[in-house]
Amino acid sequence: xxxxTDLASLRAEIDRIDDRLVDLLIARLxxxxxxxxxxxxxxxxxxxxxxxREAAILRRLVAxxxxxxxxxxxxxxxxxxxxxxxxxxxxxxxxxxxxxEAAEVWDLARDQFGSTTPFERVPSAAGAxxxxxxxxxxxxxxxxxxxxxxxxxxxxxxxRLAAIARLPFVExxxxxxSALALxxxxxxxxxxxxxxxxxxxxASTNRARLAELLExxxxxxxxxGVARADGRVLHLVEVDGFHARGEPFxxxxxxxxxxxxHAATVVGAYPRPIAAEPATTPVAAQxxxx
Numbered sequence: 001x002x003x004x005t006d007l008a009s010l011r012a013e014i015d016r017i018d019d020r021l022v023d024l025l026i027a028r029l030x031x032x033x034x035x036x037x038x039x040x041x042x043x044x045x046x047x048x049x050x051x052x053r054e055a056a057i058l059r060r061l062v063a064x065x066x067x068x069x070x071x072x073x074x075x076x077x078x079x080x081x082x083x084x085x086x087x088x089x090x091x092x093x094x095x096x097x098x099x100x101e102a103a104e105v106w107d108l109a110r111d112q113f114g115s116t117t118p119f120e121r122v123p124s125a126a127g128a129x130x131x132x133x134x135x136x137x138x139x140x141x142x143x144x145x146x147x148x149x150x151x152x153x154x155x156x157x158x159x160r161l162a163a164i165a166r167l168p169f170v171e172x173x174x175x176x177x178s179a180l181a182l183x184x185x186x187x188x189x190x191x192x193x194x195x196x197x198x199x200x201x202x203a204s205t206n207r208a209r210l211a212e213l214l215e216x217x218x219x220x221x222x223x224x225g226v227a228r229a230d231g232r233v234l235h236l237v238e239v240d241g242f243h244a245r246g247e248p249f250x251x252x253x254x255x256x257x258x259x260x261x262h263a264a265t266v267v268g269a270y271p272r273p274i275a276a277e278p279a280t281t282p283v284a285a286q287x288x289x290x
Contacts, residue, residue: 029085036089047137047183048089051164052190054082055271058169059192062274071276072170076111079169083114093118095131095138097149102141105179108167109139112181125149132161132182139167142178143225143236150236151227153267154198160184162245163196163268172276180268186245187269193242196224196268197249199235203228205260207235214239217253232262242269 036048058078062071086092094113098105098121109119122128125140129152132138138161143150152158165181180196187193199210207226214221214237225236243249249264 025081028081029088032085032088039089047092047135047185048086049092049137049164049183049185050188051181051271052188052193055169055190055192057082059190059274071274072172075170079112080114080116083117087114087117093120093131093136095120095122095128095136097122097125097128097138097140099141099147102147102177102179104177105139105141105167108177108179109181112139112165112167112169113137126152129153129158129161129182132184133158135184137164138182139179140182142166142180148225148227150198150225150267151229151234154200154234154265161267162187163270165270166194166273169271169273170276171273181270182268187242189242189269190271192272193269194272195239195241195243195266196270197237197239197243198263198265198267199237199254199261200232200263200265201235201257202260202262203231203233205233205257209257210235210237213253213256217250244269 058075061074061078065071065074083092092113094109094117096106096109096119098109106119106121110117113119120131120136122131125147126149128138128140129149140149141147153161161182161184163180163182164185164187167179167181201210207223211221211223219239219241222238223235224238225234227234227236243266245266245268247266249266251264254261254264
């Protein structure tokens with residue numbers, strides 16, 4: 001153990017660093033206030049969140065830390081900061097549907113949007129989507145068998161909604177559960193994105209054929225759900241890349257299906273989550289050498 005005088009000196013250095021951190025955070029908040037003022041009336045009545053911009057910030061900071069600070073820890077700290085600065089610009093409320101078998105969705109939502117942000121538990125997926133239509137953010141468990149809430153995104157009343165984030169943003173090893181955040185917001189690219197598409201196909205359409213065409217386009221399709229409606233089969237597919245809503249989804253690629261494919265609708269796009277890597281700290285390095 002170092003002498004008490006050395007410990008006191010080190011603790012004093014920590015105090016000085018903490019003071020500098022607070023001063024820098026205050027300076028950052030001042031810049032955010034200037035941004036809000038520059039937006040003026042454009043920011044009124046809408047959400048101020050920009051998931052693509054936030055993801056770019058977090059990726060840059062994780063790269064700067066270069067493993068010396070665990071990615072999950074760094075992102076958790078900055079998510080709190082980003083949530084706080086967002087609330088300086090506009091009101092932010094999150095509606096969460098976390099059924100008993102997916103209770104972890106509540107924690108994923110709080111990690112993403114800040115522990116001091118107002119959250120509301122809603123009893124159903126329909127309730128969460130309704131809140132999103134009213135101007136809130138909705139967080140729901142990733143669709144899978146038994147959780148087929150996603151066909152509602154094709155209903156006229158929900159066409160304004162888009163998936164804007166996949167949670168968690170830092171994937172630390174195998175995780176049994178993920179979630180989607182939705183809002184009445186147009187997604188923006190972050191330079192490394194995924195898109196969510198609903199393919200409406202005839203009941204006789206071969207899923208393997210759909211997958212083959214998407215693979216041919218280097219989209220790395222991942223099936224998130226299958227549902228039936230009005231004699232058609234709906235396929236919810238996550239694909240690589242940013243695809244804008246309201247634009248035809250790769251008609252040249254899917255044109256070979258002819259009348260077997262009735263529609264292809266992009267229902268969201270969001271930053272690709274990053275994989276956490278073990279932190280490499282000076283102490284850890286010493287143990288490895290030992």
